Amino acid sequence: MLLFPSIADYRSINVMEFKYFKNPDKFAFLTSEPEACSVCGKLEVCFDAGGYSGINSIDCICFECLASGKLIDLDIEPNMIFDDGSEASKTITYKTPALPTWQETAWPTIKGRQPTFECIASKQDFLNKQDFLDCFIEDNQTREEVEWIWDTLPDKKLSSYEDASDISVYLFSLDNKKYWVWDAN
Ligand SMILES: [Zn+2]
Structure with a gap:
């Protein structure tokens, strides 16, 4: 008991x-x-x-x-x-x-719909760098401008927000597609 x-x-x-x-x-x-x-x-x-x-x-x-x-x-x-x-x-x-963000980061809207927050991302969440870039939500920045973030992604899946580094990628999903936004400490 x-x-x-x-x-x-x-x-x-x-x-x-x-x-x-x-x-x-x-x-x-x-x-x-x-x-x-x-x-x-x-x-x-x-x-x-x-x-x-x-x-x-x-x-x-x-x-x-x-x-x-x-x-x-x-x-x-x-x-x-x-x-x-x-x-x-x-x-x-x-x-x-x-959202476990460093700054006040808005929840994204994807073509008028609201995605689900999955996790703070690591390299494990993407097939490769191209997949990572393809999932970026281009809002104020282009994919070229955020290419460098790939190199900052942790190699292993995070088990908690406490594992996040000073640059965090927030992974969302909608209709089995991935999307991400980021911020920094
Ligand atoms: Zn209560």
């Missing part, structure tokens, strides 16, 4: 709930130990909400409160994304863990 679930158990129970954020147990900013959710008071490993922007501020929020949209009324926004009035953009803005 498990009387005292470990942190790993708390995480595994709760990690399946975010449509647009694949691996919150690895890539979302979490509290290092169980803490009382600032919204409902439940004691568990929560999302660290210290960096969430908004009129109000809270320390942390549990999986259930975040997923169920408790931040909408509090006017706290873990993510920035172009607001096209869709349910998807609302879900990403208020009901999804924050």
